Amino acid sequence: MEQTSQICIVGGGPAGLVLALKLAKSGVDVTVLEANKSYERSFRGESIQPDTVGIFHELGIADAINEHGYMIFKELEVWERDSKRLNMNYTKMPYQHKFMIDVPQPVFLNALAEKLAQYPNAKLIRGAAFDGVIEKDDTVIGVTYREAGEKKSIHAKAIIAADGRYSRVREKAAIPYTKTPQERDVLWCKMPIPEGWDKHKYYILLNGAQHIILLPSYPDLYRTGVNIPKGGFAALKKEGLDGFYNLIDEVNAELGQHVRKHITSWKDLHVLDIFTTHAPLWGKDGLIMIGDAAHTLTPLLGQGVNIAIQDAMTLAPMLAQQVQSDKAVDTQFLRSYQSERQPQVDFVTQMQQRQEKMLCSDSKLMLSMRKAFYFILNRMPFIQNRILNQISYKRQRSLAMGKIS
Ligand SMILES: Cc1cc2nc3c(=O)[nH]c(=O)nc-3n(C[C@H](O)[C@H](O)[C@H](O)COP(=O)(O)OP(=O)(O)OC[C@H]3O[C@@H](n4cnc5c(N)ncnc54)[C@H](O)[C@@H]3O)c2cc1C
Numbered sequence: 001m002e003q004t005s006q007i008c009i010v011g012g013g014p015a016g017l018v019l020a021l022k023l024a025k026s027g028v029d030v031t032v033l034e035a036n037k038s039y040e041r042s043f044r045g046e047s048i049q050p051d052t053v054g055i056f057h058e059l060g061i062a063d064a065i066n067e068h069g070y071m072i073f074k075e076l077e078v079w080e081r082d083s084k085r086l087n088m089n090y091t092k093m094p095y096q097h098k099f100m101i102d103v104p105q106p107v108f109l110n111a112l113a114e115k116l117a118q119y120p121n122a123k124l125i126r127g128a129a130f131d132g133v134i135e136k137d138d139t140v141i142g143v144t145y146r147e148a149g150e151k152k153s154i155h156a157k158a159i160i161a162a163d164g165r166y167s168r169v170r171e172k173a174a175i176p177y178t179k180t181p182q183e184r185d186v187l188w189c190k191m192p193i194p195e196g197w198d199k200h201k202y203y204i205l206l207n208g209a210q211h212i213i214l215l216p217s218y219p220d221l222y223r224t225g226v227n228i229p230k231g232g233f234a235a236l237k238k239e240g241l242d243g244f245y246n247l248i249d250e251v252n253a254e255l256g257q258h259v260r261k262h263i264t265s266w267k268d269l270h271v272l273d274i275f276t277t278h279a280p281l282w283g284k285d286g287l288i289m290i291g292d293a294a295h296t297l298t299p300l301l302g303q304g305v306n307i308a309i310q311d312a313m314t315l316a317p318m319l320a321q322q323v324q325s326d327k328a329v330d331t332q333f334l335r336s337y338q339s340e341r342q343p344q345v346d347f348v349t350q351m352q353q354r355q356e357k358m359l360c361s362d363s364k365l366m367l368s369m370r371k372a373f374y375f376i377l378n379r380m381p382f383i384q385n386r387i388l389n390q391i392s393y394k395r396q397r398s399l400a401m402g403k404i405s
Pocket of ligand 1: 010011012013014015016033034035036044045046047048049128129130131162163164165168188272290291292293299302303304305306308
């Protein structure tokens with residue numbers, strides 16, 4: 001069966017659904033192909049930056065999130081063994097949406113999907129797995145996909161690849177990119193917040209090259225990330241769970257005891273292969289990649305969802321105008337969109353790379369530099385504010401300064 005739509009988005013995750021909703025509101029015909037039938041997923045972008053909270057309000061899904069409930073992060077603390085190295089407090093930031101929140105991804109994806117369903121010019125097809133690109137004269141003009149075992153196709157003025165970190169659209173359209181594995185992987189688990197620990201604080205706990213991240217997680221848990229050497233999960237499994245507990249003990253023995261009580265099976269642990277991707281050009285004629293498909297980031301500083309959604313917010317008005325004035329969604333257009341988004345993506349990528357080096361190295365020089373860095377940062381609120389203005393409040397700042405509307 002062959003269909004047409006002005007825009008076809010492959011992937012109905014955070015980037016794809018926000019783009020679809022914005023386009024639908026502008027009157028553009030949009031179809032989203034989403035491989036999964038339901039949004040049940042955990043250990044994905046659940047820590048949401050204040051700017052994204054603002055976007056949820058703009059998109060009209062804040063009520064659904066309030067109704068469900070969420071956790072608020074008021075402070076970030078870095079500890080090295082028993083010494084507090086850094087406290088960053090968000091309560092005094094001069095923005096309407098000050099705090100990061102934690103909300104399960106299915107909650108906001110379902111809320112976005114419900115909003116999208118109100119637009120007759122929008123269609124979300126669940127259980128539709130992308131299969132291949134259709135090209136004519138080196139321009140992407142459509143895609144094929146499989147739904148309930150049937151092969152189908154759709155033609156569109158532009159295809160948007162919002163299909164995440166393992167983007168198949170990127171592969172099938174042969175978009176050049178590089179993948180850079182980081183020095184570590186992360187084991188994620190969820191456990192109750194230990195007694196006496198603060199449920200509004202986001203903790204980074206360090207000891208040498210070993211670190212643990214504790215993120216308050218709805219309803220009353222810590223989402224816990226423990227770093228392991230790259231590809232080291234199989235070796236750790238051979239040691240048994242004691243090997244995992246020992247990694248926690250090395251950093252914080254009290255937490256080690258708590259983890260022993262609550263993490264009792266390998267099934268409680270999820271491995272995240274940490275890598276970044278860089279594509280010089282986020283697509284080609286007729287195809288634009290957004291979110292993780294265009295630039296996979298590391299999980300440090302909870303940036304993936306924020307950046308993916310801001311890609312969609314920037315692209316939507318540009319794309320609506322291009323389509324409605326019947327202009328080609330070609331490489332020239334792609335470059336003009338990419339130049340809007342590249343500076344923020346580059347800033348975050350470089351900052352994450354510096355943090356990765358600081359957290360994962362055990363060289364004496366790096367450990368001293370890390371101590372000095374946190375010492376200075378802890379005493380200089382204006383430097384803290386400059387960093388937060390880039391990674392948490394950039395959009396709210398730009399709105400206040402009239403740089404975006
Ligand atoms: C374990 C983990 C923890 C994370 N924690 C955080 C966090 O706390 N905060 C944060 O900001 N970020 C976090 N991230 C990153 C964040 O989840 C991503 O950056 C964000 O979800 C990217 O959004 P996206 O829409 O680009 O891609 P995705 O969220 O990956 O969505 C892609 C969508 O495309 C669909 N899809 C894939 N292939 C196909 C296909 N062939 N056909 C049709 N549909 C397809 C998928 O089902 C999915 O719905 C985390 C990531 C991981 C893996």
